[in-house]
Amino acid sequence: LRVPARPIIPFIEGDGIGADVTPVMREVVDAAVSKVYGDERRVVWMEVYAGEKATRVYGADVWLPDETLEALKEYPVSIKGPLTTPVGGGIRSLNVALRQQLDLYVCLRPVRYYDGTPSPLKQPEKTDMVIFRENSEDIYAGIEWAAGTPEAQAVITFLREQMGVSKIRFPETSGIGIKPVSREGTERLVRKAIQYAIDNERPSVTLVHKGNIMKFTEGAFKNWGYALAGREFGAEPFDGGPWMRMKNPRTGSDIVLKDVIADAFLQEILLKPEAYDVIATLNLNGDYISDALAAQVGGIGIAPGANMSDRVAIFEATHGTAPDIAGQDRANPGSLVLSAEMMLRHLGWTEAADAIVAGLSGAIRARRVTGDLARLMDGAQTVTSSEFGRCIVA
Numbered sequence: 001l002r003v004p005a006r007p008i009i010p011f012i013e014g015d016g017i018g019a020d021v022t023p024v025m026r027e028v029v030d031a032a033v034s035k036v037y038g039d040e041r042r043v044v045w046m047e048v049y050a051g052e053k054a055t056r057v058y059g060a061d062v063w064l065p066d067e068t069l070e071a072l073k074e075y076p077v078s079i080k081g082p083l084t085t086p087v088g089g090g091i092r093s094l095n096v097a098l099r100q101q102l103d104l105y106v107c108l109r110p111v112r113y114y115d116g117t118p119s120p121l122k123q124p125e126k127t128d129m130v131i132f133r134e135n136s137e138d139i140y141a142g143i144e145w146a147a148g149t150p151e152a153q154a155v156i157t158f159l160r161e162q163m164g165v166s167k168i169r170f171p172e173t174s175g176i177g178i179k180p181v182s183r184e185g186t187e188r189l190v191r192k193a194i195q196y197a198i199d200n201e202r203p204s205v206t207l208v209h210k211g212n213i214m215k216f217t218e219g220a221f222k223n224w225g226y227a228l229a230g231r232e233f234g235a236e237p238f239d240g241g242p243w244m245r246m247k248n249p250r251t252g253s254d255i256v257l258k259d260v261i262a263d264a265f266l267q268e269i270l271l272k273p274e275a276y277d278v279i280a281t282l283n284l285n286g287d288y289i290s291d292a293l294a295a296q297v298g299g300i301g302i303a304p305g306a307n308m309s310d311r312v313a314i315f316e317a318t319h320g321t322a323p324d325i326a327g328q329d330r331a332n333p334g335s336l337v338l339s340a341e342m343m344l345r346h347l348g349w350t351e352a353a354d355a356i357v358a359g360l361s362g363a364i365r366a367r368r369v370t371g372d373l374a375r376l377m378d379g380a381q382t383v384t385s386s387e388f389g390r391c392i393v394a
């Protein structure tokens with residue numbers, strides 16, 4: 001990315017706790033950038049609207065205004081708080097709509113342990129992974145029909161009469177969901193994951209799938225992933241395969257490409273997390289794995305994320321709008337702050353990103369944290385969202 005000294009960065013405040021955590025995130029970013037670069041660099045924030053705030057600004061039914069979409073398409077980097085999923089109406093979920101309209105096919109979730117954070121593991125510091133979740137296909141493509149609808153009935157009739165699927169396996173009362181997984185979709189995701197391992201000098205990339213059962217979707221994901229590693233990155237099978245090995249072109253060190261069945265992986269991340277680095281997986285697996293791993297290192301309150309296409313990256317908190325604590329200045333701003341940290345790194349403003357990590361680690365070590373963490377940490381003091389932000393800055 002070529003980044004000007006004063007990049008314009010669109011932000012969506014977000015609904016619910018968005019109003020609690022987004023101002024904190026901006027303060028922390030401004031403080032880190034100014035501390036490291038003085039007057040030389042500064043983020044120029046540009047508010048754009050989505051979710052409930054958009055309905056207040058643009059009118060009752062406008063959840064995702066065209067102007068917002070245009071800004072997110074135009075600027076290479078943006079950041080957003082959580083958005084309420086509208087009940088009823090034509091939108092299944094604003095986040096899914098954004099992903100589809102901007103073709104944000106990668107959901108990137110780093111999972112790293114910050115010393116002092118509560119964790120159910122004995123050695124949580126061994127968890128250090130980066131998840132590349134495919135974001136556009138799989139069951140999330142939204143191709144489904146409720147049981148009893150003419151559409152579901154038509155599909156059932158077609159499958160029985162044209163494809164020979166038996167009645168026993170397919171009762172009339174079935175709801176139908178279709179799970180598309182394409183070669184293109186798989187390849188662009190796995191390519192990004194391998195490139196990340198190269199750029200960040202990671203020793204392995206693991207394809208997580210359920211290909212033993214879903215052979216032509218998840219099994220194909222695994223096969224296409226390995227094939228791509230061989231064709232584009234020169235990886236070769238070793239010890240009889242299917243695992244592969246390639247050289248990192250930047251450092252000459254080995255990168256291992258491996259795969260594991262999703263259910264076994266959920267055990268492995270608890271039993272030997274140190275065996276895994278970069279993870280490339282399908283949409284639904286990635287959803288489960290991201291939350292499970294987040295819980296190992298302090299919960300969704302401090303788990304950051306980003307959604308990316310080949311052109312743009314939108315950094316976002318991984319949690320929802322937390323209506324139970326919204327507007328009370330109690331929510332943990334850590335998730336959005338660390339998403340902003342990823343954003344600065346993406347811009348190449350590494351020193352400012354490092355300053356944010358140092359600030360957040362310091363606040364956690366000082367045991368001055370929001371309630372979600374404090375209630376799980378011995379001797380911790382509960383502070384407000386804004387106070388937590390000030391601790392990070394200090």
Ligand code: NAD
Pocket residue numbers: 017081082083084085095300301316317318319320321322323324325330331332333334335372
């Ligand atoms: P949620 O993440 O909002 O809340 C789950 C639990 O975690 C709640 O008890 C909440 O208080 C707690 N929590 C979440 N974030 C926290 C934080 N930063 N600090 C402290 N505690 C926190 O999930 P939900 O209740 O299933 O969803 C609420 C709304 O958010 C729904 O409308 C849902 O569709 C939406 N949602 C949006 C996104 C997004 O915009 N990316 C993601 C998930 C859910």
